[in-house]
Amino acid sequence: MTDNAPYEIHETAGATGAAADETTDFGYRAVPRTDKKPLVRAVFDSVASRYDVMNDVMSLGVHRVWKRMFNAQLAPQPGLSLLDLAGGTGDVTFGWLAGGGGPAIMTDINEKMLAVGRDRAIARGYVSDLSFCVVDAEQIPLADRSVDRVTISFGLRNCTDKLAVLKEARRVLKPGGRFMCLEFSQVQVAALAPVYDAWSFKVLPAMGQFIAKDRESYQYLAESIRMFPDQETLADMFREAGFAHVKYQSLSGGIAAIHSGWRL
Numbered sequence: 001m002t003d004n005a006p007y008e009i010h011e012t013a014g015a016t017g018a019a020a021d022e023t024t025d026f027g028y029r030a031v032p033r034t035d036k037k038p039l040v041r042a043v044f045d046s047v048a049s050r051y052d053v054m055n056d057v058m059s060l061g062v063h064r065v066w067k068r069m070f071n072a073q074l075a076p077q078p079g080l081s082l083l084d085l086a087g088g089t090g091d092v093t094f095g096w097l098a099g100g101g102g103p104a105i106m107t108d109i110n111e112k113m114l115a116v117g118r119d120r121a122i123a124r125g126y127v128s129d130l131s132f133c134v135v136d137a138e139q140i141p142l143a144d145r146s147v148d149r150v151t152i153s154f155g156l157r158n159c160t161d162k163l164a165v166l167k168e169a170r171r172v173l174k175p176g177g178r179f180m181c182l183e184f185s186q187v188q189v190a191a192l193a194p195v196y197d198a199w200s201f202k203v204l205p206a207m208g209q210f211i212a213k214d215r216e217s218y219q220y221l222a223e224s225i226r227m228f229p230d231q232e233t234l235a236d237m238f239r240e241a242g243f244a245h246v247k248y249q250s251l252s253g254g255i256a257a258i259h260s261g262w263r264l
Contacts, residue, residue, distance in 0.1 A: 024036050027222075027223030027227065037160060040158045051116065069251070070153065076099035078100055078101070081147045081148045084096070085152040086108055087114070087153075088116075091153070103129040105130075108134065108135070137169075140168045140171070148178075149177060152183075153182040162237065163241060166237055178261070179260065179261050180259070181260070182257075185230060185255065185256055187253055192253045192254075192255075200222040200226075201219075234257075235248050247260055
């Protein structure tokens with residue numbers, strides 16, 4: 001990993017034998033597990049330059065409020081280090097640094113997304129105590145017990161093996177370290193559900209076509225939200241991965257949620 005230098009690419013080896021025949025979800029489609037990462041990469045290659053606009057469209061701008069709440073709960077401190085998985089264009093990393101947090105590593109499996117984040121970091125003057133690395137969150141190239149905080153924001157649902165990501169996050173955390181996840185979740189207000197469905201499957205893909213000339217990527221993103229575990233299921237996955245004091249907070253009626261757990 002390097003500061004403002006060429007990226008290092010760390011990929012998980014492809015599955016072989018029987019594992020290669022297993023399928024997983026790509027939106028509402030079942031695809032071979034080995035195909036999902038390239039498919040997800042293609043989606044984010046397509047939307048990278050308009051990712052912030054996409055998030056504004058998907059959440060009507062509310063994602064910015066969610067991220068402020070997320071960073072406030074993350075409680076940055078100068079003596080703590082951060083690993084930001086699926087860091088995208090950098091909002092969580094920048095919030096950490098702006099809040100007085102210590103050294104940060106911003107990562108993403110998608111090189112184009114990370115390049116946008118790096119350019120934004122340079123424009124904002126975040127050039128010290130910040131490293132960039134292309135990383136598959138299912139196989140993090142860090143030593144055991146090496147960072148104080150791990151985050152993933154709107155990225156876990158795109159991972160093939162979500163439990164593997166949680167286990168890797170716990171592995172690299174120091175004892176007393178905390179993992180936090182911000183992700184779209186399951187709506188918990190009955191009256192909101194039909195409106196949200198109409199927005200997700202009718203308005204959002206149409207706006208994707210209008211804004212980015214890419215209806216299919218936005219359709220996948222809407223579908224991926226519906227395929228993601230609900231709040232309680234994800235909390236159980238945190239516990240299965242070995243986290244303690246697991247809790248979550250639903251946001252905006254359950255449209256999104258913040259999950260957290262500690263490595264003791």
